[in-house]
Amino acid sequence: METNEFESLGRIGMVDPPPFLLTRIEARIASVRAEKMPVTWAVGMVLTLLLLVTVNTVAYQKQASAGGHSTSDAQQLATDLSLSPSEQLYR
Numbered sequence: 001m002e003t004n005e006f007e008s009l010g011r012i013g014m015v016d017p018p019p020f021l022l023t024r025i026e027a028r029i030a031s032v033r034a035e036k037m038p039v040t041w042a043v044g045m046v047l048t049l050l051l052l053v054t055v056n057t058v059a060y061q062k063q064a065s066a067g068g069h070s071t072s073d074a075q076q077l078a079t080d081l082s083l084s085p086s087e088q089l090y091r
Helices: 003-010 021-034 039-065 071-080
Strands: none
Touching: none
16 A cells, blocks of 8 residues: 555544444344244254264163273274284383
């Protein structure tokens, strides 16, 4: 920008806000806060949460009944990925 453009910016004065602007903004914020979640969304969220808990519970029970992690599976995966199957990094 040139010097003349900067000088013209310095002559800009304060602008008075329109009347009742703050009141309108507060009313709009209050109307958004007053909106409730649709019942279908709430039911969907509850069902999704229950499904997630059920799947995790079943997966945990299967793992616990299998005796934890199978080292042969871990070794097979490490071999397939051309990784070292040792666990020395973790000890």
